[in-house]
Ligand code: ADP
């Protein structure tokens with residue numbers, strides 16, 4: 001792992017590579033992502049403060065950062081065209097990667113770490129929890145619109161940045177292996193949580209089976225549709241820009257829908273320790289169904305719409321199982337900020353799945369209203 005001193009030194013090296021070494025006045029840790037190291041850079045340019053996002057890419061998670069940045073350039077170039085056609089503002093409505101001195105959209109530092117920079121989306125916010133149903137509705141429209149905008153993009157041009165990212169049955173096998181290997185000797189203390197996922201093994205393959213049988217299509221999807229991966233306009237609250245494009249790959253629309261529900265329709269935060277606060281808000285669920293379908297502009301099939309509740313449950317199961325796997329493997333994947341952080345996160349997901357199971361008939365009834 002990079003030491004704090006090394007990180008500071010390399011940050012400066014990266015800023016220089018992007019031509020901002022002289023003008024940068026501050027560069028501080030920023031945001032609540034679990035994967036990349038994100039920094040807010042403030043530069044003094046022509047007497048004004050101009051902000052940028054600098055990220056050290058997580059090479060444990062993304063094995064081929066150069067290929068990943070090729071994806072991001074392809075996707076953002078394509079999105080810019082779509083946004084222009086609609087009369088929108090490409091500087092604000094999609095990510096804009098900066099080019100380093102050598103013309104590439106990344107910089108590889110002298111110890112082999114990869115860095116990238118984006119222009120900062122100004123007058124906008126990203127949220128870790130829904131403030132009002134309108135926020136959630138807006139995020140739904142924006143994620144739906146993103147799918148619509150990418151519908152004409154040839155998916156075969158995109159590399160798979162994390163193979164089998166949402167292959168839930170495969171995630172289940174990895175979880176089983178982690179339980180068996182028990183490298184940190186933590187399995188004995190989490191028997192209840194392990195049993196929870198084991199009892200739902202069949203649920204893990206439900207959506208993937210529908211794909212295999214050709215009942216639902218593979219689309220270009222975002223695959224990480226957390227509320228904090230969307231920027232809302234600070235003044236109007238409108239969803240303006242989908243960010244965190246690292247996992248844009250062929251995938252399932254019901255999974256994009258489902259991951260948003262997992263994170264945003266929970267009445268508690270993702271790592272809440274007081275489980276009595278965790279529940280599925282049916283009001284927020286309905287807002288998201290409505291907004292997502294509107295944003296997709298009629299693109300989803302009847303079967304995809306019918307399966308939306310399954311997307312929500314499967315994504316919550318999958319993510320919870322990934323947190324437990326990481327806990328068993330010694331917290332090597334998700335950034336943790338306290339002891340047993342991944343354990344808290346998995347317990348929250350379990351409580352949320354249990355609440356979805358209780359409210360299943362209501363979730364299906366809501367979806368039927370919009371089908
Ligand atoms: P991670 O992959 O670790 O989740 P993200 O790319 O999502 O990293 O960035 C982390 C956070 O940084 C986001 O949730 C958002 O708040 C902020 N952020 C990222 N890119 C931008 C941007 N271009 N403009 C403004 N804020 C940004």
Ligand code: GN1
Pocket residue numbers: 032033034035036061223224226229244246247259270319
């Ligand atoms: C990670 O990068 P971030 O924080 O937006 C993870 C998602 C998980 C999420 C759980 C590339 O998302 O898959 O659902 O944490 N991203 C990756 O909060 O693994």
Ligand code: MG
Pocket residue numbers: 033034228229244
């Ligand atoms: Mg993120």
